[in-house]
Amino acid sequence: MAYQQPGLHSGAVPLAVRMRPRSLDEVAGQKHLLRPGSPLVNLASDVGGTTGSVSVILWGPPGTGKTTLAQAIAHSSGRKFVELSAVTAGVKDVRQVMDDAFRNRDLYGLSTVLFLDEIHRFTKAQQDALLPGVENGWVILVAATTENPSFSVISPLLSRSLLLTLEQLTDDDLGILLDRAVTDARGLAGAVTLDPEARAAIIRMSSGDARRALTALEASAGTVLAGIDPDSDDDEVPVITTEVLEQSVDRALLRYDRNGDEHYDVISAFIKSVRGSDVDAALHYLARMFEAGEDPRFIARRVIILASEDIGIADPQALPIAVAAAEAVQMIGMPEGRIPLAEAVVYLATAPKSNAAYMGINQAIADVKAGNFGRVPKHLRDAHYAGAKRLGHGKGYKYPHDDDLGVVRQQYLPDELTGTTYYNPTDHGHEREVSARLQKLRDITRGKPN
Numbered sequence: 355m356a357y358q359q360p361g362l363h364s365g366a367v368p369l370a371v372r373m374r375p376r377s378l379d380e381v382a383g384q385k386h387l388l389r390p391g392s393p394l395v396n397l398a399s400d401v402g403g404t405t406g407s408v409s410v411i412l413w414g415p416p417g418t419g420k421t422t423l424a425q426a427i428a429h430s431s432g433r434k435f436v437e438l439s440a441v442t443a444g445v446k447d448v449r450q451v452m453d454d455a456f457r458n459r460d461l462y463g464l465s466t467v468l469f470l471d472e473i474h475r476f477t478k479a480q481q482d483a484l485l486p487g488v489e490n491g492w493v494i495l496v497a498a499t500t501e502n503p504s505f506s507v508i509s510p511l512l513s514r515s516l517l518l519t520l521e522q523l524t525d526d527d528l529g530i531l532l533d534r535a536v537t538d539a540r541g542l543a544g545a546v547t548l549d550p551e552a553r554a555a556i557i558r559m560s561s562g563d564a565r566r567a568l569t570a571l572e573a574s575a576g577t578v579l580a581g582i583d584p585d586s587d588d589d590e591v592p593v594i595t596t597e598v599l600e601q602s603v604d605r606a607l608l609r610y611d612r613n614g615d616e617h618y619d620v621i622s623a624f625i626k627s628v629r630g631s632d633v634d635a636a637l638h639y640l641a642r643m644f645e646a647g648e649d650p651r652f653i654a655r656r657v658i659i660l661a662s663e664d665i666g667i668a669d670p671q672a673l674p675i676a677v678a679a680a681e682a683v684q685m686i687g688m689p690e691g692r693i694p695l696a697e698a699v700v701y702l703a704t705a706p707k708s709n710a711a712y713m714g715i716n717q718a719i720a721d722v723k724a725g726n727f728g729r730v731p732k733h734l735r736d737a738h739y740a741g742a743k744r745l746g747h748g749k750g751y752k753y754p755h756d757d758d759l760g761v762v763r764q765q766y767l768p769d770e771l772t773g774t775t776y777y778n779p780t781d782h783g784h785e786r787e788v789s790a791r792l793q794k795l796r797d798i799t800r801g802k803p804n
Contacts, residue, residue, distance in 0.1 A: 369572035370565045372540045373531070378426050382564070383527035384419055384520055393516050397494065398427045409488050409495035411473070411503050411512070414520025415687040417563030420498035423520075424469035427496065434458060434466045436493075440475035445483045452487040459492060466493045473497040474506035481508045488514050502685045522562030522649070529557060531564050532571055546575045549595045556599065561647040561688060573602040620646075621656060629664045633703035640699050650691050654680035657698050668708035668783035675701050706783025714777040721771070728768030761798045773800065 375381045378388055378398050387394050393408055412420040428435030436451050455466035473481070487493040488511065495515060499506060503517055523531075535541035536548050548556075552574070560567035574594045582592060624639035643653055654676075661676035679698035683691035721727065737748025752762040767774060779789040 368569070369535060369541060370568040373535050373538065373568060374422050375426050376429060378423075381419060381422060381426060382530045383523040384423070387423075387518055387520070394423060394427060394518070409493075409497075409515040411495075411497045411499065411507060411515045411517050412520055413499050413501075413503055413517060415522050415562065416500055417560075417565040417567075418520040418523060419564065420520060421469070421471060422564075424467070424496040424498065428467040428469070433494070434464055435469065436466055437469045437471070440470060440472040440480070443470075443480075445480050448480060448483040452483075452492055455487060455492040465491075468493040468495050470495065470497045472499065474499045474501040474503075478508055481511055485510055485514070500687050505685070523564055524562070525557050528560055528562070528564065528567050529553065532556060532567060535568055535571055542571075542575050544591070546578055547591050547593050549593050552594050552596045552599045555596050558647045559603070559645075561649070570599065570603050574599045577602040625656065625660060628660050628699060628703045629707065631703055631707065633700055636699050636703045637696065640696060644689075644692055650683045650688050650695065651680075653695060654683050657695065657702065660702055661698075663712045664707055664709055665702060665705050666708045666711040666785070667788050668706040668780065668785045670784060672702055672705050706785070708780045708782050708785045710777055710779050710785065718776045721774075726770060728770035730768065731765055733764075734766065759798070761795060763798055763801055766799065 378395060381388060389395070393410060397408070397410070412423060414420060424437075425435065427433075434455075436455075438447060438451065451466070451468055455468070458464040458466060468484075468487070470476070470484075484495060488495050495511075497507070497515070503512060532548060532553055536546065537544050548571070556567050556570045556574075559570065571594070578592045578594055578598050620639055620642055624636060624643065627635035627639060640653070644650075658673070658676040658680055661672040665672040676698050679694040682694035686694075732746045733748060733750040733752075735742070735747040737743050737751075742748065752764050754760050754762050765772065777792070779785040779792060781789060
């Protein structure tokens with residue numbers, strides 16, 4: 355049985371393009387943006403151009419459907435659709451689109467949807483060229499970006515557009531797309547079947563990216579169909595297995611179920627490697643999570659927790675670096691996000707370690723839960739509300755800034771907890787300096803023991 359679907363031949367339209375939804379009803383995912391009455395739905399359904407004329411900026415990771423939504427809007431509404439890429443278009447191209455849109459509106463009553471991909475690559479001058487058309491309604495701008503528009507889009511354009519954030523597709527969304535691509539006449543038309551394990555592997559390695567998922571499916575279909583004898587009378591439909599998938603995408607399929615034991619084993623090994631200061635092991639497990647399609651935001655959260663729990667005051671820069679890495683991932687997405695995450699992991703793994711702050715707050719919480727908290731000492735209570743001073747609130751409080759040292763002997767803990775110590779710094783890294791200073795502070799605030 356020879357397969358003649360044109361999508362698998364050289365020069366043909368890629369599967370991911372052929373399977374683009376023809377209407378918003380076919381879009382998988384982004385349900386938070388496609389509720390009845392939402393701006394995108396109004397934009398697609400308003401054929402007359404009376405209510406759905408607001409421009410929008412679509413911000414989200416690659417493969418989440420930005421181009422798909424723009425084309426579905428244009429085709430559903432009957433408007434003219436013009437697409438520009440910020441990579442190749444210049445100011446002259448933008449002005450030409452504006453002139454044509456103005457002429458089409460006035461002469462033929464036809465409104466234009468301008469889809470501008472990668473708007474973050476446009477210079478300020480190029481973005482300025484969009485303003486007259488957007489402001490006067492000559493075009494409805496649908497711009498797409500993978501970078502935070504607050505940093506990459508000029509303020510006048512932002513203020514004239516709705517910012518809509520796209521989310522990574524869920525595993526269920528990707529599953530729907532794969533199943534549809536296998537059976538749909540525009541896709542593989544039932545020429546192959548997809549083994550459940552291979553289906554799960556494609557979903558896993560795609561990390562919420564629909565384009566990546568469909569590309570892997572198309573490559574696998576090409577592999578399995580290429581091995582079929584065209585003169586054979588065998589009508590059995592070939593199956594895409596994990597072995598076929600591994601050959602097609604040229605990468606090992608890691609056994610890593612994001613909801614299963616392997617997920618917890620790998621993240622546990624990652625955390626313990628950083629805590630144990632083995633930077634090579636930490637990078638190994640980080641790479642395994644990347645390649646298995648782990649959500650980078652999950653990894654970033656774990657890195658932030660590591661910085662606080664296992665390094666703490668031993669290196670006060672650990673937490674800001676971890677937070678910066680998480681913000682960078684949010685701004686630039688993957689795969690580039692692997693770089694700041696790896697930088698943060700290397701820093702944390704090689705930093706001095708201390709869990710003193712972590713242990714301190716845990717012990718303090720345990721005391722509070724056990725009822726060991728007592729009353730706030732009267733001299734520390736708020737003395738500003740009516741009648742407070744009559745009750746003795748604030749009486750005897752010593753203002754530290756009035757002392758030459760900036761520190762005074764004074765009871766801060768409740769009577770029941772006087773002398774309790776929660777924070778016990780180590781001699782590691784910066785905490786060695788903190789330890790020496792802390793002892794002097796306690797000697798003053800509590801009174802130096804005899």
